[in-house]
Amino acid sequence: IPLLSFPFKNIAMARFSWCLSMIHGAGVDAQRTVSMALRSSLNPIFTRHIKPVEQRIIDGESFHAALDKTEEFSREFISVLEAGELSGTISETLDHQAKTFRRIAKTQFTMLTKVMGGLVFLIVGTLFVFMIWNLFQMYLSPINDALGGV
Incomplete structure (x- = not known):
């Protein structure tokens, strides 16, 4: 469901x-660093690329080049990672x-909560x-039947 996937x-x-x-x-080698970070996302879309x-x-590829080839990460994230490297x-x-991703997700969850609350209220x-x-x-049916017989 598209709206639910973003947050x-x-x-x-x-x-x-x-x-x-x-x-x-912490100084962990690059291979273990990226492997542990992908696992920590707990997202099967990311973990399948470990x-x-x-x-x-x-x-010998850099983090940004290796992650970019998965086509799962946004262009903006890859650019920021490249700049950091x-x-x-x-x-x-x-x-x-x-911190930015957490703030965006919090905003999206808040909006989703409001929309779902409105939807429940409407239903x-x-x-x-x-x-x-x-x-x-049910109240009018017997009255109509009684008046119809007159």
């Missing part, structure tokens, strides 16, 4: 960015990205009107 993908991106930031900052991305890292500030850049209201109409018809 969940942003949560996964926040987890991935934060973990990649922390693990890279082996190919690990292999690209082993082959080129400037030597991957951990700081990804920590900032994680309950429609059901309520339908029940009142049926009760009114």
